[in-house]
Amino acid sequence: MSSISIPKKSGFLTNLQRSMGGVLRRSLTIFLSVFLAIIVGSIIMLLYGQNPIMIYKLLIMGAFGSQVGFFVTIQRATPIIFTAVASALAFRTGVFNVGVEGQFFIGAIAGTYVGYAFKMPTIIHLPLSLLAGFAGGALWAFFPTLMRQKLGVSEIITTIMTNYLATYLISWLTTYPLAASAVTSETPFVQPTAVLPQFQEFTPFGKGTQASVGIFIALGVAFVMWYIFKRTKLGYEWRMVGLSSLFSEFGGINLNKTFIGGMLVSGGIAGLGGAVEILGVWRKYKNLFAVGFGFKGNLAALLGGQNIIGSTVAASLYGAMESGALGLEWNAGVPRQLIDIVVGLIIFFMAAEGMWDFLRKIKIARGEPARRTTENLEV
Amino acid sequence: MLPSYILHAQEINYMALAVEMIGIRKEFPGVVANDNVNLSVEQGEIHALVGENGAGKTTLMNILYGLYRAEAGTIKIRGKEVHIHRNSDAITLGIGMVHQSFKLVPSFTVAENITLGAEPRKFIFTDRNAVRKNVQEISERFGLQVDPDTRIRDLPVGVQQRVEILKALYRNADILILDEPTAVLTPQETRDLFGVVRSLVAKGKTVIFITHKFREVMEISNRVTVMRDGKVVATKETRDTNPAELARMMVGREVLLRVDKEKARPQEAVLQIQNLKVLDNRNLQAVRDVSLEVHKGEILGIAGVEGNGQRELVEAIVGLRPAIKGAIQVKGKEITGLSVRDRRETGISCVPEDRYVRGVALGASIEDNLIVGNYFKEPMSKGQVLNLSKIADFARDMVKKFDVRTPGTTIPAFTLSGGNLQKVVLAREISAEPELLIVAQPTRGLDVGSIEFVHRRIVEARDKGAAVLLVSAELEEVMSLSDRISVIYEGRIVGTIDADLATEEGLGLWMAGVTDHHKPDEIPAAGDQLDIDQKEANLV
Numbered sequence: 049m050s051s052i053s054i055p056k057k058s059g060f061l062t063n064l065q066r067s068m069g070g071v072l073r074r075s076l077t078i079f080l081s082v083f084l085a086i087i088v089g090s091i092i093m094l095l096y097g098q099n100p101i102m103i104y105k106l107l108i109m110g111a112f113g114s115q116v117g118f119f120v121t122i123q124r125a126t127p128i129i130f131t132a133v134a135s136a137l138a139f140r141t142g143v144f145n146v147g148v149e150g151q152f153f154i155g156a157i158a159g160t161y162v163g164y165a166f167k168m169p170t171i172i173h174l175p176l177s178l179l180a181g182f183a184g185g186a187l188w189a190f191f192p193t194l195m196r197q198k199l200g201v202s203e204i205i206t207t208i209m210t211n212y213l214a215t216y217l218i219s220w221l222t223t224y225p226l227a228a229s230a231v232t233s234e235t236p237f238v239q240p241t242a243v244l245p246q247f248q249e250f251t252p253f254g255k256g257t258q259a260s261v262g263i264f265i266a267l268g269v270a271f272v273m274w275y276i277f278k279r280t281k282l283g284y285e286w287r288m289v290g291l292s293s294l295f296s297e298f299g300g301i302n303l304n305k306t307f308i309g310g311m312l313v314s315g316g317i318a319g320l321g322g323a324v325e326i327l328g329v330w331r332k333y334k335n336l337f338a339v340g341f342g343f344k345g346n347l348a349a350l351l352g353g354q355n356i357i358g359s360t361v362a363a364s365l366y367g368a369m370e371s372g373a374l375g376l377e378w379n380a381g382v383p384r385q386l387i388d389i390v391v392g393l394i395i396f397f398m399a400a401e402g403m404w405d406f407l408r409k410i411k412i413a414r415g416e417p418a419r420r421t422t423e424n425l426e427v
Numbered sequence: 428m429l430p431s432y433i434l435h436a437q438e439i440n441y442m443a444l445a446v447e448m449i450g451i452r453k454e455f456p457g458v459v460a461n462d463n464v465n466l467s468v469e470q471g472e473i474h475a476l477v478g479e480n481g482a483g484k485t486t487l488m489n490i491l492y493g494l495y496r497a498e499a500g501t502i503k504i505r506g507k508e509v510h511i512h513r514n515s516d517a518i519t520l521g522i523g524m525v526h527q528s529f530k531l532v533p534s535f536t537v538a539e540n541i542t543l544g545a546e547p548r549k550f551i552f553t554d555r556n557a558v559r560k561n562v563q564e565i566s567e568r569f570g571l572q573v574d575p576d577t578r579i580r581d582l583p584v585g586v587q588q589r590v591e592i593l594k595a596l597y598r599n600a601d602i603l604i605l606d607e608p609t610a611v612l613t614p615q616e617t618r619d620l621f622g623v624v625r626s627l628v629a630k631g632k633t634v635i636f637i638t639h640k641f642r643e644v645m646e647i648s649n650r651v652t653v654m655r656d657g658k659v660v661a662t663k664e665t666r667d668t669n670p671a672e673l674a675r676m677m678v679g680r681e682v683l684l685r686v687d688k689e690k691a692r693p694q695e696a697v698l699q700i701q702n703l704k705v706l707d708n709r710n711l712q713a714v715r716d717v718s719l720e721v722h723k724g725e726i727l728g729i730a731g732v733e734g735n736g737q738r739e740l741v742e743a744i745v746g747l748r749p750a751i752k753g754a755i756q757v758k759g760k761e762i763t764g765l766s767v768r769d770r771r772e773t774g775i776s777c778v779p780e781d782r783y784v785r786g787v788a789l790g791a792s793i794e795d796n797l798i799v800g801n802y803f804k805e806p807m808s809k810g811q812v813l814n815l816s817k818i819a820d821f822a823r824d825m826v827k828k829f830d831v832r833t834p835g836t837t838i839p840a841f842t843l844s845g846g847n848l849q850k851v852v853l854a855r856e857i858s859a860e861p862e863l864l865i866v867a868q869p870t871r872g873l874d875v876g877s878i879e880f881v882h883r884r885i886v887e888a889r890d891k892g893a894a895v896l897l898v899s900a901e902l903e904e905v906m907s908l909s910d911r912i913s914v915i916y917e918g919r920i921v922g923t924i925d926a927d928l929a930t931e932e933g934l935g936l937w938m939a940g941v942t943d944h945h946k947p948d949e950i951p952a953a954g955d956q957l958d959i960d961q962k963e964a965n966l967v
Contacts, residue, residue: 280811284802288795292788297747298779299799300768 085393092389103382110375111368117375119247119257123329124374125367126259127152129266130321131345132352132363133273134185134314139354140277141310142290147192147207148318149342150214151185155319156326157218158184160333161226163238163326173241178265178323185319186312188214193311197304203311211342222335233335244328260328267360269317274356286310318342351394366391444506445470445602445633446491451500453486460486461497462657468602470505473624473634475644475665478654479677479874480845484637487654488604492524493517504602523595524604527611529587531579538562538575541594565597570626584732585616592623603627604635609643613732614902614935621647639677639875640903641670653677678875688886691910693725697774697894698744698863703753705739713739715918717753721863726885726895728909728926732938733900736918738780741867741898745777746770757863771800774862778852778869780898782845786852789841793833794822796840797855829854830880846877853881857888864888867898882908902934916940 090100110117131148138145145151159181166173192206219233228236244262247254277283288296289306297303321341326333348366352358373387446468453461460483468474478484489495491502493514502509504520511517517524531540538558547557562575571589579587588608595603605624609617624634624647636648644651645665652662653676660676675681698721707713713736721727731737742748744755746767755763757773765773779785787796798818801807806817822836829850833843840848849869856864866885870878885908889895899905905912906929913923914937922937936942 279813279815281803281808281813282811284795284798284813288788288791288799291790292784294781294784295786295788295791295796296799297767298745298777298785300766300771301799302766302768 081394081397084397085390088393089390093386096386098382103376103380106376106380107369107372107387110372110379115253116256117371119254119259120374121368121371122263123257123259124370125364126262126266126328127321127325127341128344128348128363128366129270129360130324131318131341132348132359133270133356134318134321135346135349136352136354136356136359137273137317138310138314139349140290141286141306142293143307143310143314144204145189145207145311145314146204146346147189147210147315148345150211151188151315151318152322152342153214153218154188154322155181155185156322157221157333158319159323160235160238160326163242164236167239168241170241173239174244174327177238177242177327178320181323182316182320185322186316188319189311189315193308197308219335222333228332235333237332238327242327243331244324246328258329262324262328265324266321269320270356270360277356282309443470444468444503446635447503448487448491449501449503451487451490451497453490453495453497459657461490464657464659466652466659468633468635470633471628471631472649473628473636473647475648475651476635476637476654477639477644477651477673477677479639480872482654483657484654485606488524488606488635488637491517492522492604518598521599521601522604523598523600523602525588525591525595525606525608527606529591531587531590533580534578536576536578537573537590540579540590541597545598561597562593566593569596569630571623584611585613585619588612588620589623602633602635604637606637607639608636609638609640611733613938614931615939641673644673645670655679674875680876686882686886686907689890691725691889693722693910695723696720697723697758698896699756701754703740703743703755704751705736705743705748706751707739713918714743717918717920719913719920721894721896723892723894724889725910726889726897726908728897728899728905728912729915730899730902730905730912730934730938731915735915737867737898737915740915741777741780741865744865745775775865776856776859776861776863777865778856778867780867780871782849782852787840787848790839792838793826793831793836793840793851794818796851797822797825800855800859825854825858846873849873849877849881853884857884861893863896864893865896865898868900869897870901870904902931906931914938
């Protein structure tokens with residue numbers, strides 16, 4: 049009966065309490081993490097000679113308080129939603145895709161190339177460019193998949209390495225074969241038939257921001273993935289393998305198929321995000337135009353509890369914080385790195401879930417009557 | 428001032444109690460493992476500690492042995508109040524414990540293992556001669572025969588356990604805790620162990636014997652303490668109680684200890700295995716040459732000490748492990764090349780031995796756990812889309828039919844107890860109406876009430892026409908459930924016998940690899956009447 053880890057008693061109430069306890073504990077963790085991050089962030093701001101309350105106020109105002117701020121939030125959130133959904137999908141499927149960053153880049157360059165190199169009507173060109181982005185990301189995820197399937201190499205290592213490969217490959221591509229001119233490391237502009245319209249181009253809103261209809265694609269992808277996970281056979285297989293590959297194998301689910309599927313779709317979504325970012329915001333590929341989207345996506349997925357909706361929300365909040373930070377830098381002269389520190393702190397405190405146990409132990413160690421030292425030991 | 432004779436009497440009284448645990452309380456997140464537990468063990472007695480899984484027996488002993496700290500309560504050893512904060516405190520107090528899973532270094536010799544951590548030294552080096560001498564001396568003193576120079580990995584489980592006991596004795600243990608010591612032993616090894624325990628007590632040691640087998644309680648103990656839900660139900664003189672009463676106290680209600688079943692009416696063969704060879708994870712042959720048949724309407728029990736190829740045999744049949752040689756046929760169809768899914772579709776269901784690993788996905792909902800065998804078929808899904816309401820109906824139906832105690836079907840499986848989880852697995856596997864039902868260690872770790880339920884369902888599946896292959900390390904279970912019994916030893920079936928003719932003694936010999944009494948190739952077919960000669964040859 050050594051199994052203390054799996055308590056036996058299971059009255060209705062205890063069961064309910066236990067499952068409710070999980071949700072509560074998770075919410076509490078997030079709340080405490082954010083709270084602690086804000087406190088520590090405040091101390092740093094104070095040390096820097098800033099008024100933290102004012103800064104937090106400006107941060108929120110900057111992200112949501114004005115039309116410009118709101119649209120910048122949308123623009124910033126769009127790519128992170130893609131990478132966050134891609135990360136969450138991989139996590140949930142039990143695939144360790146740390147290569148979202150690289151897949152995002154490759155998707156972006158693929159989308160750019162199809163966007164500028166061909167001439168066709170919008171109705172074909174735009175979808176084709178987006179598809180190229182998806183295919184590029186999937187292809188970039190395919191190499192690690194192949195290595196794992198054929199040689200048993202852990203995808204954690206290979207996906208990290210393919211991130212570097214992507215960075216340098218694109219440096220070369222944008223400097224030589226795909227360079228618009230010999231002086232700059234950037235591609236030509238994509239054809240007008242391949243761009244995603246920005247709000248300021250066709251509505252009276254969002255003046256001065258580059259928010260595009262890409263946000264709808266991002267939310268659409270999130271919704272579709274949510275649906276797939278919840279309602280389809282494929283999603284069931286993904287979920288089960290993610291929860292327990294040994295159980296799934298026993299139940300007759302094909303693990304190889306699931307792994308390949310999860311990896312390629314995750315890479316594809318990241319790549320699609322890259323293409324959307326180019327076609328919506330930049331319209332040409334500048335070398336290293338936006339490093340870090342992949343990692344931000346990973347973080348947002350973690351923050352969002354690794355589920356699709358949570359990750360989408362977390363990615364949007366991440367975008368909002370970036371937007372707010374941008375506003376701060378412009379209006380109050382506060383370096384945005386301060387905000388990055390706060391974001392980093394939130395993640396840090398969340399990751400340190402074990403810390404609560406640690407704190408409790410310290411509390412118990414002090415002044416608990418049952419705990420006396422060995423000096424009292426009578427032999 | 429008390430008269431001296433009273434003082435004396437008190438002393439004797441104190442001396443008479445080896446262990447006294449008073450008002451012990453221990454909580455784990457979400458569960459009170461020990462709730463105001465009182466236990467007193469007399470000097471020189473064999474005290475059985477029984478209870479269902481999760482009743483708190485091991486927790487209590489771990490507190491005594493200094494592995495856990497109680498939140499409240501007092502411990503007295505030989506009448507003196509002590510504070511046991513860590514393992515070494517307990518050892519200093521003369522408490523020794525033999526765990527269910529042995530803590531031995533396989534590549535070290537017996538002597539090295541016994542003295543490990545307390546080696547006699549010469550300067551900074553281990554004095555190897557002294558090590559051997561000490562071990563030999565202690566082994567002779569207690570009549571526990573071991574060869575000090577054999578490596579642990581070369582020893583059978585029963586001897587390894589003896590080494591564990593010696594290890595405790597070497598550290599001057601007076602009070603010995605044995606945590607379900609017979610779980611891994613053959614009946615003969617169990618008898619040897621009982622002999623050892625009795626001789627230890629004769630030499631003045633005190634033994635606390637954790638078990639959930641009533642027969643052992645009756646056979647070996649002087650007194651017995653029954654625990655349920657973290658509390659002590661009663662402590663009794665063993666001679667004043669009986670198995671039925673113990674079961675009632677453990678479970679809190681009347682329990683049917685025997686399996687009620689009608690005689691099997693076996694029909695055509697469903698599973699046929701010929702000359703099967705399977706490798707284990709270390710690429711060693713675990714199944715060396717197994718041929719067997721299971722017929723529709725019968726339960727074939729595979730008895731054997733764990734680790735003799737049972738796991739690999741089952742995995743090869745369900746498709747988790749390749750067969751390197753041999754044939755497996757279900758209803759005449761060769762299945763060795765098929766995927767797990769295709770084999771399941773052929774009519775194989777399996778209740779796996781690793782309930783928490785293979786049997787369920789702990790993080791998934793009960794619904795999701797129930798549909799892994801049929802989510803891809805109508806009515807659970809249509810095209811690519813799952814039919815959530817049909818799935819919910821199915822899950823509710825299963826939970827009701829199999830009496831799974833749960834507040835809902837969408838809560839994660841890990842909230843269920845072991846017995847309820849096993850019911851979920853059974854529900855899934857039996858509801859598929861299999862031609863061949865494999866059940867591996869179906870009641871391991873379950874409480875008496877759940878065992879009764881599981882056994883009934885297995886017999887029911889047989890009566891509905893399934894061929895049942897039962898693999899269990901519990902000899903009692905194999906004997907009471909099976910219609911025929913095969914014994915596996917080192918990857919070979921050493922004998923098969925009609926369950927009515929099987930004796931524990933005979934099966935035990937087979938389990939230990941002794942086949943002199945019987946020609947292993949004489950495998951009686953199901954339902955065949957054995958002739959008198961065979962009956963006589965039948966190991967009694």
